[in-house]
Amino acid sequence: MTYQQRISLFLLIDTIIVLTAIFIGCFLVYESFNVINYPIVLSCVAILISHYFFSFHFHLYKKSWEYASIGELVIILKTVTASIIISAIVQGMIIGEIFYRLLVVTCLLHMILIGGSRFCWRVYRDRYLVKDVNKKRTLVIGAGSAGTMVVRQLLKRNDSELLPIAFIDDNRNKHHLDILGIPVIGSVSNITNIVSRLNIDHIIIAIPSLKKQELNTIFQECAKTNAKTQILPRLEDLLVGNISVSKLRDVKVEDLLGRETVELDIEGISEHITNKVILVTGAGGSIGSEICRQIATFHPKKLILLGHGENSIYNIEMELKETYKQSIIDIIPVIADIQDIKKMYSVMDTYRPNVVYHAAAHKHVPLMEANPEEAVKNNIVGTMNAANASKWAKVETFVMISSDKAVNPTNVMGATKRLAEMVIQHMNRDCETKFVAVRFGNVLGSRGSVVPLFKKQIEKGGPVTVTHPEMTRYFMTIPEASRLVLQAGALANWGQIFVLDMGEPVKIVDLAKNLIRLSGFTVDDIGIQYSGIRPGEKLFEELLDFDEIHEEQIYPNIYIGKTKEIYINEIEEIISNLTVLDKETLKRRLIDLANHQHVTQSLIQYSG
Incomplete structure (x- = not known):
């Protein structure tokens, strides 16, 4: 009509x-x-x-x-x-x-x-x-504004495959009431029984204001059933009335971290980046590329994408140019190896960046155990090259990305990261450039992390391989890790190591179980196999050593580690003797030095 x-x-x-x-x-x-x-x-x-x-x-x-x-x-x-x-x-x-x-x-x-x-x-x-034939019987968790709006839309849409059957809400004052003709029949603790009794096929979590720990609790109850679970996650949608069935999405593993996202000082970051020349090393990597995406939102004058892999640099360049094609941002790709000192000086001389974010690094623990000399070349020598070139070019701020594995390291990767931190702290002496490091835990979804591996194993039908049932790690999302890096640059003072309060560590086996359930399977369907701890791995990671801890926060949930003794001469000695040291000697020396076990004799004596 x-x-x-x-x-x-x-x-x-x-x-x-x-x-x-x-x-x-x-x-x-x-x-x-x-x-x-x-x-x-x-x-x-x-x-x-x-x-x-x-x-x-x-x-x-x-x-x-x-x-x-x-x-x-x-x-x-x-x-x-x-x-x-x-x-x-x-x-x-x-x-x-x-x-x-x-x-x-x-x-x-x-x-x-x-x-x-x-x-x-x-x-x-x-x-x-509105026909109910072949519709999925749906349980809505949350009988508040968001849940009511979702149910209203499900009832009025003939094309929706979901049929609301009941509400769940922990507010007992709502129990036994009907909302839009749909009964409120229990609390979160009753989910398993209700799903079984009412033959529920689908569950919608419609509480946008949920904290992650609360969401995790609800999801664990939903995971005990065979019903598919979806979520309406954003509080902002509720505030503007933008609640619709199309907003429903599957629960993601990052929703279940059990830690709230840190809100950052956008104004301070903007002042640090807007209309400035910014250079990112390792710009094609999972962290580096996300840093580039977030930097671009602040409209720098130039954004230099430096990386060794041409395909990854090309991909992030094309993505940014497509996203910001109407913008005045000058996006410049540079193919370079941070181990090439002359090239690093040439890049700094050509573009004269105001801020450098150093994300280039080797980070795969077992691979670096097998190739310690490459870890030294990239993580230590490469950091030295980028830092010295930045100092020479009088860069305002240099932000190095570090890892929780740098604390009491038991592996080559962590040791080289800790020694790279020492390099950064040493660079602050008699220098106009502010050198800082940012230390955080494992990043969900980054290359080489457990999540992509687990997903591939689940797609193949399992089993999912976990090294040890007690293995725990701190986790954060790629966007949050990148925001922390930008915040560190805005807060930077000479020689600081910034650490994010990452909440409670997560058991890897629990992460695996959640991924299996989120993929629509049960743990029995896929299976979990324990493969044993790999060379250099620890059961538990730390973000700060005991004598590094500052109790006060420089920013909500952000701490500064205390400066410890720096062994720059010993680091330079390792580099100068890199070609004559066997792998085992090199590994022992790196780990000892990173753990502040200072040895006075020369490396040749040490190796003997």
């Missing part, structure tokens, strides 16, 4: 309703069917004309009545009341008398008939047009 046809139909219906209301009103008030007299005809004309006027004025004819609610009822009330008032004014001015009883009765009938004509379509649609 076209808009013009719809308007014509409503005008016809409303004309019949107004005349019927006056006709019945005459009979009820005067016990007469005689409406063919001047005062009544005048009242009919006045009410009709004013009804049409106010219907258009209040957009009554633009409402979609299959979705009618309180808002539409208020508009009907306004339209009818205004029409009756105008009719009374016309009667008083032209006839000299106002027929109060007739107008009151007509008003009531008018409102009942107009409202009934609209709402009966919704009742008819909900009862007869």
Whole structure:
């Protein structure tokens, strides 16, 4: 039906309703069917004309009545009341008398008939047009505003495959109530029993304000069932009324971290980046590329994407240019190896960056155990090269990305990261550049992390391999890790190591179980196999050594580690003897030095 046809139909219906209301009103008030007299005809004309006027004025004819609610009822009330008032004014001015009883009765009938004509379509649609055949029986967790809005949309959408059956809510005052005809039948602790009893196929978590630990608790209850679980995650959507079935998404593993995202100082970061020349090493990596994405939102003057792999640099360059094609950001790809000192000086001389984010590094623990000399070249020598070139170019701030594995390291990767931190701390002496390091835990979804590996194993039908049942790690998301790096740059002072309070560590086996459930399987379907701790791995990671801890926070959930002794001469000695040291000697020396086990004799004596 076209808009013009719809308007014509409503005008016809409303004309019949107004005349019927006056006709019945005459009979009820005067016990007469005689409406063919001047005062009544005048009242009919006045009410009709004013009804049409106010219907258009209040957009009554633009409402979609299959979705009618309180808002539409208020508009009907306004339209009818205004029409009756105008009719009374016309009667008083032209006839000299106002027929109060007739107008009151007509008003009531008018409102009942107009409202009934609209709402009966919704009742008819909900009862007869919206079919329940083959729909998934759905349990909605959260009987608040968001849950109610989701259920309303599910009920009114004939094309939705979900049929709301019941609400779950921990507010006991809502128990045994019906909301939109859907009962509130229990609390989160009853989920397993309710899903079984009501044959639930689908669960929607509709509490956007949930904290992650609360969400984790709810999900663990949902995971005990075979029902698919989805979530409506954003509080902002609730605030602007932007709640819809299309917003539902699967629960992600990062939703279950059990730690709230740190809110950062956007204004401070903007001042540090906007209209500046920014260089990112390792720009094609998972962390480096996300840092580039977030830097671009602050509109730097130039963004230099430096990396060794041409494909990864090309991909992030094309992505940023597509996203910011209307922007004045100058995005410049540079293929370079941080181990090439001349190239690093050349890049710094050409672009003169204000800020450098050093994300290039080897980070795979077992691979670095097998190739310690490469870890030294990239993580230590490469950091030295980037830092010295930045110092020479008088870069304002240099931010190095470190790891929790740098604390009491037991492996080559962690040791080289700790020694790289020492290099950064040493660089601050008599230097205009602010050198800082940012230390955080494992990043969900980064290359080489357990999550992509687990997903591939699940896709193949399992089993998922976990090194040890007690293996625990700190986790954060790639965007959050990148935001922390930007915040560190904005807060930077000479020689600091920034550490994020990452909440409680997560057992790897629990992460694996959650991923299996999120993929729609049970642990029995996929299986978990323990493969044993790999060379260089620890059961537990730390973010700060005991004597590094500063109790106060420089920013909410961000700490600064205390400076410890720096062995720059020993680090340079390792580098100079790199080609003559065997792997085992090199590994022992790196780990000992990173753990501050200072050995006075030379490396040659040490190796003997």
